[in-house]
Amino acid sequence: MVSTSPVATSPLPWAAGGVDLSSPNRNLAPLSTDIDAEGRLRVGECVLSELAQRFGTPLYVIDERSLRQACSAYREALERHYPGPSLAVYASKANSSLAITAVVASEGLGLDAVSAGELLTALEGGMPPERIVLHGNNKSSEELALAVQNGVTVVVDNWHDITLLQELAQGRTEPVALMLRFTPGIECHTHEYIRTGHLDSKFGFDPDQLEQVLTHLAGCRWARVQGLHAHIGSQIFEVEPHRDLAAVLADALVLARRLGHDPSDLNVGGGLGIRYVASDDPPSIDGWVQVVAEAMVAACRERNLELPRLLCEPGRSLVAPAGVTLYTVGSRKQIPDLNTYVAVDGGMSDNPRPITYQSEYTACLADRPGAEATETVTLVGKHCESGDVLLKQLPLPATEPGDVLVVLATGAYNASMASNYNRIPKPAAVLVADGCAELVQRRERPDELLRYDVLPERLRSVG
Known part of the structure; x- marks a missing residue:
């Protein structure tokens, strides 16, 4: 079980502009999305930053x-x-x-x-x-x-x-x-x-x-x-x-x-x-x-x-609208008057759609979804690929390493198209409902990526 704090009455930040949060294919966030009394984003009555801490990131979250x-x-x-x-x-x-x-x-x-x-x-x-x-x-x-x-x-x-x-x-x-x-x-x-x-x-x-x-x-x-x-x-x-x-x-x-x-x-x-x-x-x-x-x-x-x-x-x-992906913010590279790169612990291996289709997404910070944006960044992954860019021109409040970032509408073609590029394990997935988060796909371990490798006997003594 995760926290089921009382829900605040403040509107979701992306509800501006008439987004219909009651419609499962028109909203930007899952249907059960809300903000708790501490200003933290919840889906299925589960606090997303707590899910990140419990299950690790990257993490696929599906709202039942x-x-x-x-x-x-x-x-x-x-x-x-x-x-x-x-x-x-x-x-x-x-x-x-x-x-x-x-x-x-x-x-x-x-x-x-x-x-x-x-x-x-x-x-x-x-x-x-x-x-x-x-x-x-x-x-x-x-x-x-x-x-x-x-x-x-x-x-x-x-x-x-x-x-x-x-x-x-x-x-x-x-x-x-x-x-x-x-x-x-x-x-x-x-x-x-x-x-x-x-x-x-x-x-x-x-x-x-x-x-x-x-x-x-x-x-x-x-x-x-x-x-x-x-x-x-x-x-x-x-x-x-x-x-x-x-x-x-x-x-x-x-x-x-x-x-x-x-x-x-x-x-x-x-x-x-x-x-x-x-x-x-x-x-x-x-x-x-x-x-x-x-x-x-x-x-x-x-x-x-x-x-x-x-x-x-x-x-x-x-x-797609039922899913979000959670990442943990890591490094930052600021190039004055040109670009600011903010890196997360996933990227093109868990969401290849941006590099494949130039797909766009909406994102926010899990514990500060309503905070005013103070900078515009390029959100990038950790893969050894210059094209490993998840979102361009993303307005965000100032981030710190360890912040949990939420990318919306990732329930389709993210998990199914995920790869082990750079031998990075595939994320876990959880199904959330009524304050309960259940593991439905466990996270791969690095050692499991070797399970199909076969090392010929003649090479075992090399080096």
Whole structure:
């Protein structure tokens, strides 16, 4: 248990400007964030600086309330806006762990895995196999076999998938449930690395191949085309591309049924963006779902189609706002009239998004979140890399070594993309709720980084 001091009534410093702290995908901080009577930042009624002292830093902190409310927001919005059956499927690449899987499964969502590791995590975390889909543009025979053996729906991405599945399905009496992915040819404004819907993409069949693929699968007794899938990208603030996507998927459904298939599912993927900085203005979960649902209903009615089951695959918008990362401030380098570098005990190994995507974040001091900024610094990591910069032009009060710094909205793609660059161990992660902090991923130890090294005997005596 950590401190549960009385909550002060002062507003959060980043609430200025109309940030809606009641909305799990519009706020900058987790839903249960507040400031205690001593002016310290809390999440889930846990004082963050106390978590840093107890568990060490860097430390990933996940607010269970935020995660559950985001799951509920998707589930309830689909029920409210879509008159047919529906299922929100968590894109677990955003943050895959047994604990997060268990929370998402208990909220009635499905899960999207893209590897044997993510699939095993889903199964061990309690996600029912019938609510799991396996993605991937280069699945191995082992990954496909694991999915088939457990009754998981396979998202077919290319002819290679079909060839491998045909070999695996020999002797089976039950057909393999498939979802056919294709590129819809829809552009959207996002980072080029995370645009997946345009034609020049490694993911999915070209739309001109659809008829050929569907015709081939119609003759395969081992295959059952359960659905069609298309995805347009990630961290998207626009809604118009999703209207276009509904029409593209509905046309593909017409084609599939004409060729003898009876798909029950249309999967629009995910991609809803979140607020990382105050200037970001994404749609709400409810608003995004409403656009998608109404577009799908209209597209199906125009084509006299019975409403399919509508699937979507949120990832970032479920877990990113629920997470913060804690660091301990260390060294400082001040270059007069040029720059001030403040270093923390993590960096690009626990958050590679800034160096990869030039991503921006919001940050503050854990025990002085409302203190007036007296300087503008460049927040850097400890790695031997000049590009190891977490935040540029960060306004902060004067810092001292040992201060705990909080970076907001780090629940997605931080833990899942973490590395051991410079042989730095990966951080621990805790789940917080109602004043209780539970370890859900333990911190790696430096000696554990050697566990897969093999030293040839002939080298043991060298030196």
